[in-house]
Amino acid sequence: MPLKFRIKHTLDRMRVGKVKTRHGSFETPVFIPVxxxxxxxxxDNRDLKDMGVEVILANTYHLHLxxxxxxxxxLGGxxxxxxxxxxxVTDSGGFQAFSLGFGMEHGVGKIANNIFLEELREERLREAENERKKLAVVTDRGVRFKDPKSGRIVELTPKKSMEIQSNLGSDIIFAFDECTSPLSDRDYTEKALERTHRWAEECLQHYDRRQALFGVVQGGEYRDLREKSARFMAERDFAGYGIGGSLGKSKQDMLNILDWVIPLLPEEKPRHLLGIGAIEDLFNCTEKGVDMYDCVAPARWARRGHLYVSPAEGGNVRNKFRIHIKNAAFRIDNRPxxxxxxxxxxxxxxxxxxxxxxxxxxxxxxxxATYHNIYFVVKLMERIRESIADGSFYELKREWLGF
Amino acid sequence: MPLKFRIKHTLDRMRVGKVKTRHGSFETPVFIPVxxxxxxxxxDNRDLKDMGVEVILANTYHLHLxxxxxxxxxLGGxxxxxxxxxxxVTDSGGFQAFSLGFGMEHGVGKIANNIFLEELREERLREAENERKKLAVVTDRGVRFKDPKSGRIVELTPKKSMEIQSNLGSDIIFAFDECTSPLSDRDYTEKALERTHRWAEECLQHYDRRQALFGVVQGGEYRDLREKSARFMAERDFAGYGIGGSLGKSKQDMLNILDWVIPLLPEEKPRHLLGIGAIEDLFNCTEKGVDMYDCVAPARWARRGHLYVSPAEGGNVRNKFRIHIKNAAFRIDNRPxxxxxxxxxxxxxxxxxxxxxxxxxxxxxxxxATYHNIYFVVKLMERIRESIADGSFYELKREWLGF
Known part of the structure; x- marks a missing residue:
């Protein structure tokens, strides 16, 4: 087996585990920098070692281009x-092909990236959705789109995604899936889900046996579709499971989706919540049984001047555990x-x-700034693991989230 | 004394020495990253330690703004x-006030920064020179100019430069000087030199006694002015000497200027050639008796894709010891x-x-890229020091420059 997962401690739905692959191992729940x-x-790689980063996620779509x-x-992988x-870890390329690929980082892309609908104006979204339809064509075969950089037409299919990920030589790979946006209605989401399931079987057929393949549960915000997808994936021999696509319109929707999906997935396999990683989410989703997270947020916030702080420095849910370094108060502040x-x-x-x-x-x-923010989240996950192991998780959560 | 200089080895005009200040020490000849x-x-500071960088130069002009x-x-210095x-080390702010300050990094600024006249079109230079006159006013008091970022009028005078450098708390400081461009004629250069000499005396009067003050030899490409300036500075009690301003129209002019100036400077004081640092220059100018260099070139070349290579990798005077990393040949090159x-x-x-x-x-x-290029030059200086100490300098120079 290219992946072994051993659960060492549990607390309610939470688990502390260890994932072993052919290139080292990591403890879960884990935050995976992108x-x-x-x-x-x-x-650089020495920084990652110093920070205790044992696992990273690279993007199949970007590296393919x-x-x-x-x-x-x-060059050796x-x-x-x-x-x-x-x-x-490499993702399937699906998410980017369906969103970033269309050059709409600030439109539907972010929605699909689990920023919630209510944060953006409906109108702009509709426009972006129409634009997207012009640039990418989804067929039962896969998705065909224009590379915004080179203008070249690129096609991604389940088989192609497996080939690319095999070439990259990553340890954990994801099945090619169609990532629907919160704008997709039930009918579309259902059709997309059928495609995703067919594609999952194609991936199982074609993937490189030296790699650990994760299936991705889709189904948008629809309970029956999410449950159907979770059951479908659980019945197949994946090394682990991703939970992807639109996670609804609010943080509560996301937690509901986890409540529907996770009990249907096999206990003994790791669960990866794709693209999520706000401080609050790391507590709440871990509580629901999530083992793996990846998210660009710590690096993105860092770039924009937002640095993470713990409750000891006034970090809380309202300020999202961040200070803005440009604040005039820090002009003459010699503290770290x-x-x-x-x-x-x-x-x-x-x-x-x-x-x-x-x-x-x-x-x-x-x-x-990037160093601090990623380190901060990586170390927080270490504390969360310890708190699950010694039973103090709910205290730690109260200390951070206030409830 | 805020600075001690001990000469440990000599070879013809070359010396290996050690400069001690209140914040540590460094060996000479040395390359000082900017x-x-x-x-x-x-x-970061750990990188600098790992690279063996014991001394850096910060810009008075920029930090003042x-x-x-x-x-x-x-904040404690x-x-x-x-x-x-x-x-x-901090510079006097003069060079930037007279060039960069006018927002003309690609005009006269670079000339004054010892890139040679022949490399730029005369016409563009004249334009830049006229532009510069509009933006900065040189008086006997100092220089007054408009900060290109804030639009604020700023005045730098010898006393002000000493105050700023005292506030910064650097170990080695430079006297405020007027940096003439290769476009300045003899008359102007002579007048500027008189100002620079008066300003040097003002600096000697006002500088912070905890810092080591270096005088700057000016005089452009004119032998009598350079010699006059060297004698003037040598007679005054500076901790060391900078050689600045226009170094003529070619590399040979620069070496001639060093031949005129250096024999007139006291043996027992370190000599800093301002703004110079190409690989070839590090050999040739060290041979003339230079002890200290600072230059943005390694970082600037790095940024533009040019990485330093030694003769073992084909580096030579013609390719300026650089490869361009974008070269298609490196696409599938697994070597460092x-x-x-x-x-x-x-x-x-x-x-x-x-x-x-x-x-x-x-x-x-x-x-x-910046790490490699700066490390490369810092280590080359280490080898040059060793070669002076053991008498193999000319062999090392032949190995690198081919003559």
């Missing part, structure tokens, strides 16, 4: 290419971002210095 | 602000940039990976 193009914004998965294969000796954080940044630099770097648009800001 | 705004493009030298003083415990280099980058990453990062405009590229 290395879209085989790099995480200014962090550049530098190309065949080139990466010729992704581990050698980026010189990372931990576990590498978070005095309870032992990362390279908090051990070495002041808020005043980071504010200066941010305002001056210095490259070092992006490195340090 | 941290314009108190940061070196994505490198942002975040402000008074703020840095309040530059060493604490950027958390660097090595030696910090330079197999004789033991830096973080060459020990961990391939040319193919760096090429991918460069083409994808990934932040990690800028960090790794």
């Amino acid at each position: 290395a879209t193009l085989a790099a995480i914004r200014g962090l 550049r530098p190309g998965d065949e080139l990466i294969k010729e 992704l581990h050698k290419f980026m010189n990372f000796d931990g576990v590498i 971002v978070d005095r309870t954080c032992d990362c390279l940044v908090c051990q070495n630099y002041s808020r005043a210095y980071l504010r200066h770097l941010y305002k001056a648009n210095e490259l070092l800001y992006f490195r340090l | 941290a314009t705004l108190a940061a070196i493009r994505g490198l 942002r975040p402000g030298d008074e703020l840095i003083k309040e 530059l060493h604490k602000f950027m958390n660097f415990d090595g030696v910090i 940039v330079d197999r004789t280099c033991d830096c973080l980058v060459c020990q961990n990453y391939s040319r193919a990976y760096l090429r991918h990062l460069y083409k994808a405009n990934e932040l990690l590229y800028f960090r790794l």
